[in-house]
Amino acid sequence: MVEFTPEWVLMNLSDGWETDGNGIASIIIDESNSSKAWVELALISLDIEWDIVMFSSNQVIETEYVFEIEDIKDSCPEFYEKLVKANNDAKANYK
Secondary structure, eight states, rough: OOOHHHHHHHHHHHSEEEEOOEEEEEEEEETTTTTTTHHHHHHHHHHHHOOEEEETTTTTTEEEEEEGGGGTTTTTTTHHHHHHHHHHHHHHHHH
């Protein structure tokens, strides 16, 4: 039996992720990515607050799922650690 956890989905099925240096993370999905529904299901199953931001660049529509990094601390510990590191790096680049 194959089991997909929300953490695995967020880390492996998105087109990427980024942090803003202020504790906010974005999961990025290209509109052509068939994994969009999986990412949404993962976020819903985590029972956290998140927003959707859509934008177009270079004629590609992208969706960003935006949430607070601390909200996944307990449910996605490995991804949480990666996001915290990226967030700290982003924060250091702003100084």
